[in-house]
Amino acid sequence: MAHRLRKLAATARLSAAQLRHEIGRSVLVIVAIALAVLAVTLLAGLGLGVLETGQDRFDEADQDVWISGGAVELTAGGGMENPIADSHQLAADVEEREDVQSASPIAFHAIYVGTEPEPSELELVSGVGVPGEHGGLTLEEGDGFSEGDVHYGEGDYDGPMTREVIVDPRMAERFDLEVGDTIYVGTSPSTAAEEEFTVVGISSSYSQFLGTTTATMPLSELQEIAGTTGSDRAAFVTATVASGANRGAVSDEIQEAHPEYDVRTSEEQFESMFEDQVLLLASGTALVVLAVVAGVVLTVNLLALVASRQRGELAALRALGLSRWLLTGIIGGQGIVLGLCGGLLGLLATPPAAFALNHLAASLVGFENLLRTPPIVYLAGGAIAVVVGTLGAAVAGWRTSRYARLEHLAE
Amino acid sequence: MASESSARSDARVSPGRSVTIRCDGVIHEYDGRSGWIGSGSDRSVTALEDVSLEIETGEVVGLIGPSGSGKSTVLHVLAGLIVPDDGTVELLEDDLTACSERERTRLRRERVGLVFQQFHLLPSLTAVANVALPLVQLGYSRAERRRRAERRLEQVGLGDRTTHRPGELSGGERQRVAIARALVTDPDVILADEPTGELDTETGMAVLDDLVDAAAERTVVLATHDERAVDRTERAISLLDGAVVDDGR
Numbered sequence: 314m315a316h317r318l319r320k321l322a323a324t325a326r327l328s329a330a331q332l333r334h335e336i337g338r339s340v341l342v343i344v345a346i347a348l349a350v351l352a353v354t355l356l357a358g359l360g361l362g363v364l365e366t367g368q369d370r371f372d373e374a375d376q377d378v379w380i381s382g383g384a385v386e387l388t389a390g391g392g393m394e395n396p397i398a399d400s401h402q403l404a405a406d407v408e409e410r411e412d413v414q415s416a417s418p419i420a421f422h423a424i425y426v427g428t429e430p431e432p433s434e435l436e437l438v439s440g441v442g443v444p445g446e447h448g449g450l451t452l453e454e455g456d457g458f459s460e461g462d463v464h465y466g467e468g469d470y471d472g473p474m475t476r477e478v479i480v481d482p483r484m485a486e487r488f489d490l491e492v493g494d495t496i497y498v499g500t501s502p503s504t505a506a507e508e509e510f511t512v513v514g515i516s517s518s519y520s521q522f523l524g525t526t527t528a529t530m531p532l533s534e535l536q537e538i539a540g541t542t543g544s545d546r547a548a549f550v551t552a553t554v555a556s557g558a559n560r561g562a563v564s565d566e567i568q569e570a571h572p573e574y575d576v577r578t579s580e581e582q583f584e585s586m587f588e589d590q591v592l593l594l595a596s597g598t599a600l601v602v603l604a605v606v607a608g609v610v611l612t613v614n615l616l617a618l619v620a621s622r623q624r625g626e627l628a629a630l631r632a633l634g635l636s637r638w639l640l641t642g643i644i645g646g647q648g649i650v651l652g653l654c655g656g657l658l659g660l661l662a663t664p665p666a667a668f669a670l671n672h673l674a675a676s677l678v679g680f681e682n683l684l685r686t687p688p689i690v691y692l693a694g695g696a697i698a699v700v701v702g703t704l705g706a707a708v709a710g711w712r713t714s715r716y717a718r719l720e721h722l723a724e
Numbered sequence: 725m726a727s728e729s730s731a732r733s734d735a736r737v738s739p740g741r742s743v744t745i746r747c748d749g750v751i752h753e754y755d756g757r758s759g760w761i762g763s764g765s766d767r768s769v770t771a772l773e774d775v776s777l778e779i780e781t782g783e784v785v786g787l788i789g790p791s792g793s794g795k796s797t798v799l800h801v802l803a804g805l806i807v808p809d810d811g812t813v814e815l816l817e818d819d820l821t822a823c824s825e826r827e828r829t830r831l832r833r834e835r836v837g838l839v840f841q842q843f844h845l846l847p848s849l850t851a852v853a854n855v856a857l858p859l860v861q862l863g864y865s866r867a868e869r870r871r872r873a874e875r876r877l878e879q880v881g882l883g884d885r886t887t888h889r890p891g892e893l894s895g896g897e898r899q900r901v902a903i904a905r906a907l908v909t910d911p912d913v914i915l916a917d918e919p920t921g922e923l924d925t926e927t928g929m930a931v932l933d934d935l936v937d938a939a940a941e942r943t944v945v946l947a948t949h950d951e952r953a954v955d956r957t958e959r960a961i962s963l964l965d966g967a968v969v970d971d972g973r
Contacts, residue, residue, distance in 0.1 A: 316863035317863075319863055319864070319865060319866070320860060320861070320863060322866070323860040323866065323869075324860070327849070327853075327857075327860070330848050330849055330853065331846075331848045333848070334847065334848030335848075623846065623847075625842060625844050626844045626845065626846050626847075628844075629838070629840055629844030630844070630846075630857060630858075632803065632805055632832065632838055632840075633832065633833070633837075633838055633857075633858050633905070633906075634829050634830070634832040634833025634834070634836075634858060634861060634909075635833070635857065635858065635860070635861045636829070636861060639860065639861055719800065719805050719806070722840065722844075
């Protein structure tokens with residue numbers, strides 16, 4: 314046992330000596346492995362964070378059933394497709410069911426906002442139209458809408474315009490807004506100058522849900538300034554089921570009654586929104602795969618080069634009676650050492666990198682703690698380092714065993 | 725040093741010494757097939773043709789002959805690196821042709837020291853680490869490996885160069901390190917293949933003297949095409965076209 318341990322320790326020291334001799338290349342490979350590990354931990358952390366954040370937002374929305382007209386995607390201007398026509402009527406039909414407590418439409422439009430009416434002073438944000446008093450918003454400042462969606466009236470859009478808007482914290486900061494301030498809102502820069510709204514609250518609920526800057530107002534008033542009152546368009550109709558009702562069964566029955574729409578439970582809706590982002594998911598996966606492949610290629614390249622350059626020495630040592638295992642261990646062991654060093658560096662770099670990215674994400678899209686790094690993320694990163702190191706060691710070991718032969722003595 | 729070794733050599737030639745190495749009717753061909761799947765034209769080359777020789781314990785023998793005469797092949801056969809196509813090879817009373825590869829490797833590891841023309845030292849390791857390498861396989865402790873390696877380096881005059889890497893040593897010094905490495909396991913037989921081939925004449929002769937001195941009472945077989953190297957041996961076995969033309973007795 315002691316004999317084997319001594320050999321193992323000596324092999325590790327010889328591997329380390331070989332790496333020190335090629336210090337420039339070794340550092341390059343360690344950095345490459347660290348980057349591969351970092352790519353895995355950060356992208357896995359981001360994926361987990363997005364999943365958890367998204368789930369949290371859906372939970373906060375407190376809606377059991379989501380009715381949509383197809384894939385839900387943000388348009389270039391920051392709005393959304395609003396494929397559901399006669400949305401108030403659809404919501405009323407759904408609400409009539411005994412197993413549904415309430416149902417209401419939500420619309421999204423790209424709108425221009427600003428504190429000055431001049432077109433050059435206006436900025437494009439996502440406008441959210443919600444029914445009811447606060448539409449499920451959590452207010453950070455202000456009292457919210459005073460009257461709700463009164464402009465809709467009995468479906469004629471002849472009720473009074475409250476001209477109240479709730480902005481998100483980023484917009485408040487950008488335009489230096491406080492509750493009670495006036496802003497201009499319109500679906501084009503020219504119409505915005507004629508539409509004055511009063512800020513009645515500050516909330517990050519919808520900006521976190523959409524991931525963009527948002528201004529939230531009563532649904533019918535958003536439809537009015539967007540010019541969609543004639544068709545009463547909305548992106549979703551959401552419903553909460555009555556106490557004791559099974560949301561899955563309710564969803565299925567509504568789907569049966571309205572086959573022209575997609576009806577999903579909140580969990581299904583959340584999953585479908587992720588499935589719609591397949592390109593994004595594929596890009597993230599491709600980035601991870603590329604980083605890992607780059608790490609493997611650099612490691613294998615370095616070790617194969619070391620083995621190739623020393624093939625005469627390896628053959629001589631084999632001739633002197635050193636076993637293939639020992640020689641393979643000396644060269645292949647370098648892969649393990651590189652993997653361990655690169656893995657450690659990548660894992661150590663993960664917390665500060667996650668902190669920096671979270672800071673960036675919070676300032677850009679308003680999501681707090683979007684990138685999360687539970688132990689499983691570190692385990693995944695460590696596993697990648699082990700895979701890269703082991704692959705490097707295996708290839709180097711194989712090359713070493715090929716070189717440790719008599720025919721290479723003369724090289 | 726040359727005269728010292730000659731005197732020692734004279735003292736060693738004595739009747740009745742046991743035989744360390746014995747070859748009998750050794751024939752070996754190199755497979756010269758070429759092509760992608762080895763199916764090209766058959767260009768087998770006869771490297772050794774009915775080679776028979778005996779080398780006694782403690783003898784310092786030179787294998788001489790022009791390039792291609794089979795010196796290195798004989799040396800590789802004696803080391804058990806090549807198993808001949810026919811004939812028998814006995815080394816230290818073991819029949820190498822009947823041994824497995826594992827057994828031949830173990831025999832080399834424990835009882836044979838090899839010196840190569842191109843030194844074959846690992847460039848990343850210091851002189852002492854290079855010399856100590858064979859001891860790793862034998863499971864010696866780190867301190868013991870170092871102690872033995874330093875002693876061998878001192879024996880070849882490199883006591884003050886132990887921490888130098890091969891790149892920081894001259895050709896002669898590198899070959900001395902290789903000699904120290906061959907001796908570090910305290911082998912019974914030293915086999916050296918053109919040990920002066922990469923060195924200038926003066927350095928080469930000095931290295932040879934060191935090799936013969938350091939080998940002490942061991943059996944030394946030296947393959948060389950340098951006739952001056954023969955002066956350092958007790959006996960020269962001449963080879964030509966793979967056959968022994970003079971066994972020097």
